Amino acid sequence: MAIEVDGQSYETDEEGYLADLNQWRPELATAMAIADGAPLEEHHWEVINFLREYYEEYQIAPAVRVLTKAIGKKLGKDKGNSKYLYELFPYGPAKQACKYAGLPKPTGCV
Amino acid sequence: MAKVEFATPELKEYPIIPKLQRDAMAHSSPYVAKDKFQEPLGYPGELVENWKEVAIAKMGELTNKYRSLQVFLDSCVKCGACTDKCHYYLGTTDPKNMPVARQDLFRKVYRRYYTLAGKLVPKLVGAEDLTEEVLDDWYTYFHQCSQCRRCSVYCPYGIDTAEISMAAREVMDTVGKGQKYCNEIIGKAQTLGNNLGLPEPALIDTLEGLEEDVEEETGVAVKFPLDVKGADILLITPSADFFAEPHIDGLIGYAKVFHEAGASWTLSSYASEAANFGMFIGSYENMRKLALRIRQAALDLGVKRIVFGECGHAWRVAYSFLNTLAGPFDFLDPNYPVPQHICEYTHDLIQKNALTFDKTENDHMTLTYHDSCNVARASRMGDVPGGQFTIPRDIIKATCNNFYDMPEHAIKEGTYCCGGGGGLLTDDLIELRVKGALPRMEALKHVTENNGVTHMAAICAICKSQFSKVFPYYDFTMDQIVSVHQLVSNAIVLTQADEGDSDEDKQSDDAEAA
Numbered sequence: 119m120a121i122e123v124d125g126q127s128y129e130t131d132e133e134g135y136l137a138d139l140n141q142w143r144p145e146l147a148t149a150m151a152i153a154d155g156a157p158l159e160e161h162h163w164e165v166i167n168f169l170r171e172y173y174e175e176y177q178i179a180p181a182v183r184v185l186t187k188a189i190g191k192k193l194g195k196d197k198g199n200s201k202y203l204y205e206l207f208p209y210g211p212a213k214q215a216c217k218y219a220g221l222p223k224p225t226g227c228v
Numbered sequence: 229m230a231k232v233e234f235a236t237p238e239l240k241e242y243p244i245i246p247k248l249q250r251d252a253m254a255h256s257s258p259y260v261a262k263d264k265f266q267e268p269l270g271y272p273g274e275l276v277e278n279w280k281e282v283a284i285a286k287m288g289e290l291t292n293k294y295r296s297l298q299v300f301l302d303s304c305v306k307c308g309a310c311t312d313k314c315h316y317y318l319g320t321t322d323p324k325n326m327p328v329a330r331q332d333l334f335r336k337v338y339r340r341y342y343t344l345a346g347k348l349v350p351k352l353v354g355a356e357d358l359t360e361e362v363l364d365d366w367y368t369y370f371h372q373c374s375q376c377r378r379c380s381v382y383c384p385y386g387i388d389t390a391e392i393s394m395a396a397r398e399v400m401d402t403v404g405k406g407q408k409y410c411n412e413i414i415g416k417a418q419t420l421g422n423n424l425g426l427p428e429p430a431l432i433d434t435l436e437g438l439e440e441d442v443e444e445e446t447g448v449a450v451k452f453p454l455d456v457k458g459a460d461i462l463l464i465t466p467s468a469d470f471f472a473e474p475h476i477d478g479l480i481g482y483a484k485v486f487h488e489a490g491a492s493w494t495l496s497s498y499a500s501e502a503a504n505f506g507m508f509i510g511s512y513e514n515m516r517k518l519a520l521r522i523r524q525a526a527l528d529l530g531v532k533r534i535v536f537g538e539c540g541h542a543w544r545v546a547y548s549f550l551n552t553l554a555g556p557f558d559f560l561d562p563n564y565p566v567p568q569h570i571c572e573y574t575h576d577l578i579q580k581n582a583l584t585f586d587k588t589e590n591d592h593m594t595l596t597y598h599d600s601c602n603v604a605r606a607s608r609m610g611d612v613p614g615g616q617f618t619i620p621r622d623i624i625k626a627t628c629n630n631f632y633d634m635p636e637h638a639i640k641e642g643t644y645c646c647g648g649g650g651g652l653l654t655d656d657l658i659e660l661r662v663k664g665a666l667p668r669m670e671a672l673k674h675v676t677e678n679n680g681v682t683h684m685a686a687i688c689a690i691c692k693s694q695f696s697k698v699f700p701y702y703d704f705t706m707d708q709i710v711s712v713h714q715l716v717s718n719a720i721v722l723t724q725a726d727e728g729d730s731d732e733d734k735q736s737d738d739a740e741a742a
Contacts, residue, residue, distance in 0.1 A: 125362065132656070176427065179470040181434050181470060181472070182472060183437070183438075183473065184437055187441070204706075209615045210697075211679050212471075212472075224344075225423060226423030226504060227653060228693055
């Protein structure tokens, strides 16, 4: 599978996750979100950017709790909970936001 | 994230055996593993050219090696007792999800090549050639079995479909047709130590974060130790406990219990996974590799005991197979069970009045308990029969004021699978997962309406993730599933370890007492 952005093709796995993390560009996230029918807004980007930063340091997406804590610190306590994150990413913050951020899908019993 | 179009089954007041719909789930099969996930496990990267011969030979090897498998294939009398016992059949109405029909997909090929009648007069005895169509059917329907063993409880011969399902998956892996979800995960666990692929620095960061959170919330410095040499207890828990919700609340509960017991304990970054997906694909070799990591971690850290966290199939592997896979564990303290379940550990402390609870902390919830299939039907806890049913319930009742069981046919030995067990907890099988959850959802709805139940507790990482995902399809909310040790965590009254009474002092006290 592949996704096309600005005339260039990017390889993805069966579930639409980018095959090569280094190929990621913000335009890819935008295109994936539009394809899912829910364009990205500023709040989405705050999460996506945090995921990318965390991944760069730890080579894995953050635990849901780490993510909610970080978002809570940044945007206020009322947003530091999984309810807020599920409103932003209804398919699950870990999986959907990871996909937009170009990160591999978290695997296991999650 | 294209939405899969399907209708969520309607919840009925009591279970009804549905009208059959041929091929209702023929379209549902998971992604096939690519070579990069197959080869590290010792399987061919794609379907081998002579796959038929390889598959038939493997079938013969397995029926020779596992006599139980041959007995299960030989002994079915088609009595029909199992037909309405599978949650996937009840939820999907597909006749091939009747346990006997699922077994027959494998049995008909076994008969053709390994029985005299099947060789001579195949049509008379329901024997069939192995064809590409049959292989596709195997891939589809042996990935619609969560190996929960409910059908085997009702079979007069005790035929275990799970074992047939595992064998079929091993045959498919051997010819190069493995399942992506399981095989990718097994590869990660064998190289990084856990299913998530959580590297050590991330684990350290997560555990430090938990220490901060718990201290902030309770004012008590509860520790989450990692790789502590010379600790008494090694905790082996599913990596979902480090990552997902409500799993992580259970992990906090274990840590609080250890804190209150004054125990010296540790997690291991080398064996940071309880789950063992090697069982799901029926692979002794892969299951053994994962089990050996636990042995190695126990030896390297010099622990005296191994305790398992809340993970259903891990407990089956631990309780039933750990000793033969990775034993002997003669280097551990023989005064304790090898291994021990965290529920046994907490329950023992409750029996000794060593823990104090404020049950009102859980008064905002009315609980019920979901027996996880592998704990209920493939293992035990404590030293009396049925301990795996009473011990978790005793813990809930010790920590909560409001508890009601679901109807009898849906709990204990008769418990229904969550719908996501056996290596099926993957997004590409979401339709199957939603439909397979039907019988559990009906039982839950019953106690919701009749007893005011608001939350369901479980002791399995797969069950917890599955329910948080499928609940919304049935008008429940994802936070209605909780960890048993989350209830412990809420209710436990923590004591401050004061300066003069450090952990070391407590341990030496314990040692003296012993």
